Amino acid sequence: MIDQGSYGLNQLYVSISKDENWAQADGKAGTVEEYKDKEDRVVLKRTFKSASEILSTYYVYDDLGNLSFVLPPGANPDGGAIDQIKLDTWCYQYRYDGRKRLTEKKIPGKGWEYLVYNKLDQVVMTQDANQRSKAPQEWIVSKYDAIGRVVLTGVYKLPSSTANTSYLSTVQNSVTAQVSQWESRITTGNGYTNSTYPASWTTTLTINYYDDYSLPGQNPFSSGSKKTRGLLTGSRVKVLDNTTGTSNLLWSTFYYDDEGRVIKIYKQHFKGGTTSGNFDEITNTYYFSGELKTSTRSHKAGNIEQVKILDEFDYDHMGRKKNSWQTIGIVKTLISQNEYNEIGQLKNKKLHSTDNGATFLQNTGYGYNERGWLTSSSSPLFDLKLRYNLPTKGATAQFNGNISEQEYTAAISGNDWVTYSYDKLNRLTNGISTEGLSETGIIYDKMGNITSLTRAGYGTLAYTYQNSNQSNQLASVSGFKTGSFVYDVNGNVTTDGTRGITLAYNYLNLPQTVSGSRTMSYLYDAGGRKLRKVSGSITTEYIDGIQYDNGVLSFIQTEEGRIIKSGSLYNYEYILKDHLGNNRVTFDKFSGAIRKVGEENYYPFGLNKHFQVNAGSKYLYNGKELQDELDMYDYGARFYDPVIGRWNVIDSKAEPGRRWSPYTYGFDNPMRFVDPDGMWPFDRVYASMNNAMSEAKQIFSGSVNIDAKLVGAGGGLKVGPLKGKIEANLLPAKGEVTHSGNVNISASLLNIKGEGGFGGSKAHASVNIVKGKIEAPLAKKGPLAVDLKAVDYSFGAEKGNFTVDNSGSLGASIKVSQFSVEGSINFGHAAMALGHLMKAGTEAVKAIADDVMNPMKNIRNKDQIPQLNPKNGH
Structure with a gap:
């Protein structure tokens, strides 16, 4: 990268934005300057923490207009030339071929990733740095049909390849030389030809079937519609159990009515480490207007029905869900009943009725301010108040959606509140709790990495980053938790010295084994679904919301909690949540009356405090499962560590947020943002406001x-x-x-x-x-x-x-x-x-x-x- 000087006069235009917290006395603090060139390309974005502390992100383009480099604040691009070390440590780098196709990219903390294209400009092969470090090297292959749909994916081991050597041009030339560009359906093998490069591979990961039911080895459901052109009719997904070829591929088949709605699904699962006799049959019916009316799930293991669940729904005149019933055996329960206000916001939610809605165990009322932000969630067992611009406990008023105070009342913990403060970049700096769940003195570097955090009852954590604090990756943490960290070339934590563990990952960068102070293993399918966890003598199996412990059905998740099986009986357990989806209070019905099962409160970055009456749910912070052996939460795409307030794996969607460290949680504002699947933060406050602003939201399910x-x-x-x-x-x-x-x-x-x-x-x-x-x-x-x-x-x-x-x-x-x-x-x-x-x-x-x-x-x-x-x- 060569510095070619500065833009001349009148060559750029700048947009300056300020949020609602900005005041005249702030000057530039809390403002954003965005500079664009005459082609409307962003070339520089500056955010001001203060007049002197500036976070600049530069965007560098090649002669053809392709984005080639992004220089985030950590590289200090205002400070002069960017050398190769800074480029590799902090910066996003992109390379293109002569057809302007992205062929190589590097995300900070990861090695180079390669992309290979066919003559139709479809990505057909990819390789990350971990795959390149193997011998022979591995590539992920995608194959398409004639209209561009992915029909096959798999792992290909490049013959005679050595570790850490680039074969990008070799592989690209092999793909370009291939005459065939797509696969066609046949009646033998896996149902597709092998016409494109490579003709064979080591492991099949996924197979997709479209348009009809000529599926290898399957007998189609006779009552489905024949109007299926363009629809997915079947799929097979590999269990990532280190077997090769096409063994242990889980079937799913989909059947539709004449309007293209799914009416029947057959779906294999992997209970007990086998596919034989293990499947779910799901049957759906719909109202004339298109909403789901009923869904029946017959869950079978070893060809024996373990449980049958009937869900029934009805809706109001705007298509919003009103009542949800569930039947297991002969017992029909009204799980929830929703009421909405005049602009479509949820006003009341009632939980658990066995007398068709005459009485309920719990009623929660919701309140909002004039901007549509949630201000209260009130029920007999848990009362929550959120304050923004009208604090009453001494916090600084927040006008931009940041929460200034949270006050809550629960039976065990009593009445408590937390006051919050933020810097001019809207990063949380203090969360002071009357319950003793405070996190204060939170300091960040320019990329949003935490450098210091004091937690009540524990002490102060000091963070040191690699390359003399010139990296997003931790070198060590000291304080009440002390230890060093090591990462692999994909940016995954492989050694966590604070816990004394070593982790190994699969090709999806999901943890596969844990060794050291504790021993665990995880099993996933090729789509990233967790199928099994083995920890000591306990084997937990996950089957789309049904959970087994050591082969015995433990519970079934519902939209409001779970159903716990005890012998031949099923007991409904409900969860009252806060605005972040955190489990705050759990209750059930016992001896004809409501019973409180558990209560959870949290430090701002998610470390929880238990008030369990009985063995409670492990689905806690943001509703995610606590891996209590590790004190981490499983979000699906990666694990989150609430002890240090960071992810242990790079964000797979890091590029939309290049000005942030790919390890930060929730833009450093955990009271406002949640990460539904570990891939991108979601703003609950603005989602609530948008719901109020537009009646369009009333058309859709809430x-x-x-x-x-x-x-x-x-x-x-x-x-x-x-x-x-x-x-x-x-x-x-x-x-x-x-x-x-x-x-x-x-x-x-x-x-x-x-x-x-x-x-x-x-x-x-x-x-x-x-x-x-x-x-x-x-x-x-x-x-x-x-x-x-x-x-x-x-x-x-x-x-x-x-x-x-x-x-x-x-x-x-x-x-x-x-x-x-x-x-x-x-x-x-x-x-x-x-x-x-x-x-x-x-x-x-x-x-x-x-x-x-x-x-x-x-x-x-x-x-x-x-x-x-x-x-x-x-």
């Missing part, structure tokens, strides 16, 4: 996983009235429109209409997307100019701006030369986009159009990214 609801093949979603409204209609041209969560469109027209109101003016926009082109007629009233941008990054469409002047004439046009509507339109993303209608109707149209035009694009719900100055990291 859970984190938003489910789409479309009525009929020609149905649509309509939103309003606020300052704008939007309407999306699916108009089948030929073929059919299918929907269940994601809407798959084949040979159809998608029509999106938006309306935005600005004083006395209104703007209208309509976008029609149909095979190979986009049309955007616009009309307007009043003196208003409207800009509508639609860019297809996946298919190389040209950029274009639609501009309407006072005469209503159309300015430029958009050309989409290689676009196909055969893909997946995620209306969950559309729902998030609708939240921005307050800004302009056409902006919402743009957001949805971009989702539609990028069906292959991995898009995060942008409303889940914190709306704070230090966030939004590229």
Whole structure:
């Protein structure tokens, strides 16, 4: 990287943003400056902790406009030249081939990762640094069918390869020389040809089948629809048990009705280390309007039904879940009943009724402020109050969504509260608790790595980082926990001296074995699902919410807690949670009355304090399972260590937050952010606000996983009235429109209409997307100019701006030369986009159009990214 000087005058434009906490006396502290060039590329983003403490992130592009380097604050890019050591330690690096395809990338803390493409520009082989360190080297292979769907993945061992040698060009040349670019269905073997490179491999990881039920060795369910073109009909997923070939691949088959909704699933599991006779049969029925009506799960092991669970649901007039029933055996229980306020927020939740809703064990009421932020959650067993800009216990008022105070009352711990303070980058610096669960004096480096933390009852932790504190990776921790850390070339902690353990990982960077002061092993499938944990004499098996201990069914998870099996009886246990999804109080029904089973309170970074009456649930902080042997939480994608407030593995989605260390938890603001799966923080406060801002959210289920609801093949979603409204209609041209969560469109027209109101003016926009082109007629009233941008990054469409002047004439046009509507339109993303209608109707149209035009694009719900100055990291 060569310094070619500075930009000249008037070559950049800067945007300065300040959040609601900013005051005139702060000056630059708490502000963000974003510099863009004339091509609208971000070249520098600066956040100010103070006037003198500046965190700068530079974005460096090559001559063809490809992002080549990202220089985050840890590299001190304002301080002069960046040498190779700084590049490798702190910076994101990208390399491209002559076709502008990303072929090599390096994330700080990890070795180089390689990507290989076929002639259709599809990624067909990848390799990380751990795989390259083996002899022979391993590659992950992906194979596609003729329309670009992944049908096979596996592990390929490159013959005659030596460890830590680059064979990228060799492998790329072998792929390019191959004539065949996709696989076709056959009736033998695994159901697919072996026409693409490589023709054979060591281990098959996944197999996907589409369009029909000609599945090898399977007898199709006779009552399913035959209209399955474009739908996933079956899959096989490898158990990562070190066996090779196609052994221990778990089958799943999916059957649909004529509207493309799943009505039957057969799914194998691995209880007892075998697939024989182990499967679940799931049967679904739906209301006419498309909501799930019933779901029946028959769980079998050794061909014997172990339990049968019937779930039933009903909804209000807006499609929001109202009642949830569950039946095991002959006992039918009303698990929960929800009530909503006038703008769609959850107002009351009642739990456990055996008399059809006449009485319940517990009733929780929810309160919100004018911005839609949760302020209270009140029930007889647990009362929670959250304060933001109106603190009563002496905290500094927070206007930007940070929580200033939390007050709670529970039967065992009594009434307590915590006051919180933050720096100008919205990082938690103190959480002072009247219960003695304080964490104070929290100091961070420029990347958000904790350097010091004092915990009440324990003392002070001092953190030292590798390379003389010039790294995101820990060298050691001293204080009430002392020990050193070692990482592998993928950035995974392999030695944790504070616990005296050594960890080994599988190819998904999930822990496979733990040795040293304690011995454990984990078993996963190729999709990352945890199947088994062995710790000492206890073997725990996980089967999609059903948990076994030493071969005996222990409990079944429900949406509000779990069902504990005792002999032939089942007892419902419920969990009252706080705003972060933390388990705070557990209760059940005993001898006809409510009984408190347990209570949990937490330090700010998640270390918990038990008040267990009986053997309580281990699903605690954020609702994640505590690995009590390790004092870590399993989030799915990686483990979190609440003792030191860090992840032990690099974030697989580190690139959207390049200005943060990939080991930090929740943007260093654990009272506001949760990480649902260990891959990206989720802002509960802004999610709550967005729910209040847009009536669009009332169309969808009020859970984190938003489910789409479309009525009929020609149905649509309509939103309003606020300052704008939007309407999306699916108009089948030929073929059919299918929907269940994601809407798959084949040979159809998608029509999106938006309306935005600005004083006395209104703007209208309509976008029609149909095979190979986009049309955007616009009309307007009043003196208003409207800009509508639609860019297809996946298919190389040209950029274009639609501009309407006072005469209503159309300015430029958009050309989409290689676009196909055969893909997946995620209306969950559309729902998030609708939240921005307050800004302009056409902006919402743009957001949805971009989702539609990028069906292959991995898009995060942008409303889940914190709306704070230090966030939004590229």
